[in-house]
Amino acid sequence: MPSVTIKDVARVAQVSVATVSRALNGHGNVAEEVRNRVFAAAKELRYTPHAAARSLSSRRTQTLGVVLPDLHGEFFSELIRGIDQVARAQRLHLLVSSYHGNPEEQGAALGAMRGRVDGLLVMSPFVETPSLLGEHLEPSFPAVLINSQAGLDGTAVLGVDNYGGAVAMVEHLVAAGHRHIAFIAGPTDNFDAHERLRGYRDTLARLLPDVPARVLQGDFDEASGHRAGRDLLASSQRPDAVFAANDMMALGCLFAFAQAGVNVPADMALAGFDDIPLARYVHPALTTIRVNIAELGARAARLLIELVAGEAASESSVISTELIVRESSGTRLPPPRSP
Amino acid sequence: MPSVTIKDVARVAQVSVATVSRALNGHGNVAEEVRNRVFAAAKELRYTPHAAARSLSSRRTQTLGVVLPDLHGEFFSELIRGIDQVARAQRLHLLVSSYHGNPEEQGAALGAMRGRVDGLLVMSPFVETPSLLGEHLEPSFPAVLINSQAGLDGTAVLGVDNYGGAVAMVEHLVAAGHRHIAFIAGPTDNFDAHERLRGYRDTLARLLPDVPARVLQGDFDEASGHRAGRDLLASSQRPDAVFAANDMMALGCLFAFAQAGVNVPADMALAGFDDIPLARYVHPALTTIRVNIAELGARAARLLIELVAGEAASESSVISTELIVRESSGTRLPPPRSP
DNA sequence: CTGAAAGCGCTTACAG
DNA sequence: CTGAAAGCGCTTACAG
Numbered sequence: 031m032p033s034v035t036i037k038d039v040a041r042v043a044q045v046s047v048a049t050v051s052r053a054l055n056g057h058g059n060v061a062e063e064v065r066n067r068v069f070a071a072a073k074e075l076r077y078t079p080h081a082a083a084r085s086l087s088s089r090r091t092q093t094l095g096v097v098l099p100d101l102h103g104e105f106f107s108e109l110i111r112g113i114d115q116v117a118r119a120q121r122l123h124l125l126v127s128s129y130h131g132n133p134e135e136q137g138a139a140l141g142a143m144r145g146r147v148d149g150l151l152v153m154s155p156f157v158e159t160p161s162l163l164g165e166h167l168e169p170s171f172p173a174v175l176i177n178s179q180a181g182l183d184g185t186a187v188l189g190v191d192n193y194g195g196a197v198a199m200v201e202h203l204v205a206a207g208h209r210h211i212a213f214i215a216g217p218t219d220n221f222d223a224h225e226r227l228r229g230y231r232d233t234l235a236r237l238l239p240d241v242p243a244r245v246l247q248g249d250f251d252e253a254s255g256h257r258a259g260r261d262l263l264a265s266s267q268r269p270d271a272v273f274a275a276n277d278m279m280a281l282g283c284l285f286a287f288a289q290a291g292v293n294v295p296a297d298m299a300l301a302g303f304d305d306i307p308l309a310r311y312v313h314p315a316l317t318t319i320r321v322n323i324a325e326l327g328a329r330a331a332r333l334l335i336e337l338v339a340g341e342a343a344s345e346s347s348v349i350s351t352e353l354i355v356r357e358s359s360g361t362r363l364p365p366p367r368s369p
Numbered sequence: 370m371p372s373v374t375i376k377d378v379a380r381v382a383q384v385s386v387a388t389v390s391r392a393l394n395g396h397g398n399v400a401e402e403v404r405n406r407v408f409a410a411a412k413e414l415r416y417t418p419h420a421a422a423r424s425l426s427s428r429r430t431q432t433l434g435v436v437l438p439d440l441h442g443e444f445f446s447e448l449i450r451g452i453d454q455v456a457r458a459q460r461l462h463l464l465v466s467s468y469h470g471n472p473e474e475q476g477a478a479l480g481a482m483r484g485r486v487d488g489l490l491v492m493s494p495f496v497e498t499p500s501l502l503g504e505h506l507e508p509s510f511p512a513v514l515i516n517s518q519a520g521l522d523g524t525a526v527l528g529v530d531n532y533g534g535a536v537a538m539v540e541h542l543v544a545a546g547h548r549h550i551a552f553i554a555g556p557t558d559n560f561d562a563h564e565r566l567r568g569y570r571d572t573l574a575r576l577l578p579d580v581p582a583r584v585l586q587g588d589f590d591e592a593s594g595h596r597a598g599r600d601l602l603a604s605s606q607r608p609d610a611v612f613a614a615n616d617m618m619a620l621g622c623l624f625a626f627a628q629a630g631v632n633v634p635a636d637m638a639l640a641g642f643d644d645i646p647l648a649r650y651v652h653p654a655l656t657t658i659r660v661n662i663a664e665l666g667a668r669a670a671r672l673l674i675e676l677v678a679g680e681a682a683s684e685s686s687v688i689s690t691e692l693i694v695r696e697s698s699g700t701r702l703p704p705p706r707s708p
Numbered sequence: 709c710t711g712a713a714a715g716c717g718c719t720t721a722c723a724g
Numbered sequence: 725c726t727g728a729a730a731g732c733g734c735t736t737a738c739a740g
Contacts, residue, residue: 035733046711051735061709080484082430083733085421086716093464093485101453107446114440114467123481125432126465128453142462145419145717146432281650311620311647374717385727390719400725422717425732484733710740717732724726 034075043071054079085145093123094334095147097139099155101128104306105323109176112327113151120335122148133162140166149338151330154178155221172337176330179221186337187346188330192222192303195319195351196229199273199301202317202353204237206360208271208299212244214258214283216275223250226275226303244269248279255282263290271299271359277306277318284312284358295360305354317359320352373414382410393418424484432462433673434486436478438494440467443645444662448515451666452490459674461487472501479505488677490669493517494560511676515669518560525676526685527669531561531642534658534690535568538612538640541656541692543576545699547610547638551583553597553622555614562589565614565642583608587618594621602629610638610698616645616657623651623697634699644693656698659691 039054040047045064053060053068060068071077085091094117098106110126117124125146129135133156140163143150149172154163156178167173167185174186203211213230216223227245234243246261248254255274259282262268274280280302287294294300294314302309305320326349336342378393379386384403392399392407399407410416424430433456437445449465456463464485468474472495479502482489488511493502495517506512506524513525542550552569555562566584573582585600587593594613598621601607613619619641626633633639633653641648644659665688675681 036735037733047734048712048736049710052710055735059709064709078480078483080425080733081481082421082424082484083716084484084735086419086425086718087733087735089716089735091421101446101450103446104443107440107442110465111440111467114465118467118469123485124465126449126453126463128450128457130457141417142420144417145421145423146462308647308650312650313652375719376717386718387720387728388726391726394719398725403725419717422732423719425734426717426719428719428732712739714735714737716735719732720730722727722729724728 034077035080036077038075039068039071039077042075043067091123091146091148092121093125093147094331095143095150095152096124096126097136097143097150097152097154098126098128099131099136099153101126105304108323109153109327112324112329113331114327115324116328116331116335122335136162137166149173149334151176151334152178156219172334174330174334174337176326177222186333188326188333189346189348190222190321190326191348191350192225193229194348195303195321195353196226196273196275197233198351198353199303199317199319200230200233201237202355203271203273203299203301203359204233206271206299208269208360209238209241210244210267210269211241211271211273212246212262212269214246214248214255214272214274214279216248216250216279218247220250223275230273248275250276250278252278252282252285255279255284256286257282259283259286260290263287263292268298271301273301273303275303277302277304277309277316280316280318280358281308281312284316294358299360300358309354310356314357317356318354320354322349322352325349373416374419375416377414378407378410378416381414382406430462430485430487431460432464432486433670434482434489434491435463435465436475436482436489436491436493437465437467438470438475438492440465444643447662448492448666451663451668452670453666454663455667455670455674461674475501476505488512488673490515490666490673491517495558511673513669513673513676515665516561525672527665527672528685528687529561529660529662529665530687530689531564532568533687534642534660534692535565535612535614536572537690537692538642538656538658539569539572540576541694542610542612542638542640542698543572545610545638547608547699548577548580549583549606549608550580550610550612551585551601551608553585553587553594553611553613553618555587555589555618557586559589562614569612587614589615589617591617591621591624594618594623595625596621598622598625599629602626602631607637610640612640612642614642616641616643616648616655619655619657619697620647620651623655633697638699639697648693649695653696656695657693659693661688661691664688 036047036050040050050068053065127139129139151174153176177189215227231243246258248258272283274283280300292298302316302318305318309316309318375386375389379389389407392404466478468478490513492515513527516528517526554566570582585597587597611622613622619639631637641655641657644657648655648657
């Protein structure tokens with residue numbers, strides 16, 4: 031990073047720093063000939079404005095803060111990619127921070143963003159999110175929550191339609207002729223998990239009021255799915271189908287079944303949620319709910335940019351999901367892959 | 370973000386801003402009682418220092434810049450995770466930027482980091498990297514390249530031992546009894562791809578001097594692997610084994626074989642490179658080379674932090690790889706999974 | 709269209 | 725141990 035400053039450019043171009051600033055920022059009211067001199071000088075010196083100085087005086091950082099619970103795995107990768115896509119289209123930077131699932135760290139991460147970002151994208155999948163955020167987020171500061179419970183104040187929230195996805199899956203399983211449908215739930219303090227469970231319960235009660243819900247506790251990772259699968263096999267009453275709250279648990283369950291010689295879907299149907307890349311590669315391919323994560327990130331970023339510009343009212347909405355029927359749910363497919 | 374400044378704290382604590390600064394930054398030479406007053410005031414006002422202002426006067430941003438060719442997929446996700454792990458341990462922030470595989474954008478991304486970061490982590494897997502970077506990176510600015518060709522100057526480079534990994538794989542395939550080993554190469558302008566190809570060629574020439582190398586062009590994605598697989602099947606001389614320069618191409622190849630009813634490894638052995646999560650789930654599980662990407666990111670970050678502190682001389686090194694033998698290479702395994 | 713000057717919020721020698 | 729002041733590199737009314 032060269033330490034050539036606006037002063038150097040001004041000297042070479044023989045104008046004041048004010049004029050350099052105006053010329054470089056395209057402020058229009060600069061004589062053609064002067065502007066050219068400034069540009070030439072800037073180029074010659076390989077001048078790049080000093081971001082911190084600019085931020086300090088302009089009150090704009092040209093960067094968006096992204097505060098996530100973790101950075102690991104495809105979900106966050108896709109989310110960041112979606113955010114990045116729209117940010118760069120607006121020449122905005124991304125300050126990324128993970129709080130490693132630790133609520134305290136989340137507060138620190140939020141605080142550390144001050145003076146660094148023009149707005150905040152935060153994902154906080156805790157049930158107690160509102161109070162957590164209330165302490166660290168000024169209501170007046172542009173922010174949009176991702177996949178989180180609605181804040182107390184009017185903070186915008188963008189999320190996946192977890193409830194709708196779970197509803198669609200249960201409807202599908204029931205339509206495929208399954209009656210006893212067990213559910214492997216995600217962590218109890220996770221908002222996504224909570225919504226998916228709610229969708230399962232509501233739909234089962236609606237479609238098959240006489241069949242009791244059956245919920246096994248999981249925590250979204252493969253091992254817990256495996257455990258749940260074994261418990262199911264060991265129980266006196268095997269269900270017709272198992273709906274796992276996410277694909278990783280469904281895979282764990284699938285392996286448990288495979289080890290026990292239980293055939294999916296012939297002996298037991300299986301479905302997941304998320305449509306991770308693995309889902310279509312395992313055998314049998316996994317019926318699941320697709321969630322367009324990049325789209326979620328992109329929409330959140332767009333909304334935030336509007337908020338920063340003072341254009342939009344904070345409004346919450348939801349990204350719709352898509353049922354992806356593959357072999358594991360025991361439904362006969364028309365053509366292999368419809369576009 | 371509250372707009373309470375150091376002045377407010379000074380007023381409430383009844384001291385000068387200089388004292389507030391010293392107290393909050395732990396400069397020691399502040400009276401116990403005064404320090405307490407300052408802390409109390411800061412807490413009461415929920416004061417958070419303004420990062421841009423601090424950076425401007427202290428010449429330190431407490432953030433590391435990360436400039437990557439892309440943000441998509443597991444590799445970058447893992448890399449960022451590794452970097453994040455060490456950065457946060459030092460309370461450093463991460464400014465992440467993707468240049469979307471576009472060399473021009475890379476220059477812009479690099480330039481935009483000025484005044485925002487204390488050091489730069491850049492991955493530039495182009496063969497022409499040195500000249501590209503020379504234009505935008507001041508030699509005096511702390512930077513470490515990741516998985517890139519060595520810079521002209523003394524810039525530190527950290528990378529994966531692609532060459533060594535390819536050597537190990539060819540040795541393994543030969544030891545398993547395969548002679549005609551085809552190679553599906555990655556993009557010609559990609560440095561990783563280049564090194565892997567070199568490892569293949571050298572080792573084949575060394576171990577089986579009479580067998581000609583056979584290289585098909587790919588571009589690291591599944592489709593190109595599929596294409597190469599079909600070409601191989603259509604050719605008059607089928608090889609005994611196929612070594613793809615990365616797992617995605619190996620998977621594409623595997624699907625091409627499966628479609629054609631060619632059994633792996635009975636009819637043809639197959640191996641990849643990277644050990645992506647899918648590798649162990651496909652059937653047959655894929656023999657591949659594991660690369661610890663998070664470790665790569667972590668080591669790069671550590672090195673950069675030392676450079677920023679002026680502690681280390683820039684030195685280049687390489688992350689070793691590990692041969693993961695699974696079914697696809699046609700070797701009989703001892704126990705299923707050795708730890 | 710252009711310049712001199714104030715100010716953004718901090719840190720850090722320099723005095724005392 | 726503490727304060728007054730300069731300065732970090734920019735932007736932006738305010739004059740002209």
